[in-house]
Structures are given as C-alpha cells and as structure tokens.
Amino acid sequence: MTAFFAVPGDRFGCPDFELAGVDVNRTIAVTSFPRQPIGLSKAIQPQDCICPELKGDGIQQCASLLRMATQPLSKDEVYKLYADGFLDAEHWCNREEFTQECEEREKREAARKLEL
Numbered sequence: 001m002t003a004f005f006a007v008p009g010d011r012f013g014c015p016d017f018e019l020a021g022v023d024v025n026r027t028i029a030v031t032s033f034p035r036q037p038i039g040l041s042k043a044i045q046p047q048d049c050i051c052p053e054l055k056g057d058g059i060q061q062c063a064s065l066l067r068m069a070t071q072p073l074s075k076d077e078v079y080k081l082y083a084d085g086f087l088d089a090e091h092w093c094n095r096e097e098f099t100q101e102c103e104e105r106e107k108r109e110a111a112r113k114l115e116l
Contacts, residue, residue, distance in 0.1 A: 008043070011029075011040070011043045011044070014027070014029035014030075014031070014040070014043075014044065015027070026048065027048065028048055028049070028050060029044045029048060029049045029050070029051070030049075030050045030051070030089075031049070031050075031051045032051070032052070032065055032069075032081070032085060033051060033052070033062060033065055034051055034052050034053065034054040034055070034058050034061060034062070035049050035051050035054075036054050036058060037054070037057075037058040037059075037061075037062050038062070047095070047096070047099065049092075050088055050089050050092045051088060052084060052088050053088075053091075068081060
C-alpha cells in the first residue's frame with residue numbers, strides 16, 4: 001500500500017516509468033482489485049493491467065479484497081487468493097498472445113498486398 005501514496009491516485013500505486021525518465025516499452029499494472037472501481041480505468045488501459053474481472057458493481061468484491069488486505073487470513077483464503085491471481089495473469093497472457101497473433105497476421109496480410 002505504500003506505493004499508493006507515491007504516485008497520482010488514479011494510478012493506484014502503479015508507477016509511470018516514462019514520467020520517471022525510465023526508458024520502457026510498456027508498463028503493466030498488477031492489482032488484486034478490479035481496475036474499474038479503484039479508478040485504474042482512467043489511467044491504465046485494460047490491455048496493460050493484470051487484475052480480476054469486475055463482478056457486478058464490484059462493491060462486495062472490493063469489500064472482500066479490502067478485508068483480506070487488512071485482516072488475518074486463513075490458509076485456504078491465502079491459497080484461493082493466490083490461485084485467483086494466477087488465473088487473472090493467465091487470462092491476461094492469453095489475451096496478449098491473441099492480440100499479438102492478430103497484429104502479426106495483419107502485418108503479413110499488408111505485406112502480401114504490397115507484393116501484389
């Protein structure tokens with residue numbers, strides 16, 4: 001949570017390396033909260049954020065996550081939180097691979113059209 005106070009609130013603790021003068025191709029935010037209720041949807045594009053999908057209006061979901069962040073958890077809750085995060089990352093990776101495949105296909109098609 002300390003990173004939250006080091007950057008503008010709409011970045012929810014995710015640093016902007018470009019503003020810091022660090023040369024990066026891309027910054028990926030990782031959060032255990034869905035991006036919409038915490039304001040990340042304004043500062044970070046969906047393709048640049050690994051997070052859970054929003055369930056309903058997100059109130060119950062965020063309340064549960066806040067409880068887990070501020071109170072002791074059972075071993076089962078910790079394992080479930082870890083497994084959920086792993087699935088969120090896996091879904092993001094799958095979407096990212098699909099996007100890259102589509103971009104590569106478009107480049108090949110454009111190159112083929114130029115050859116004709």
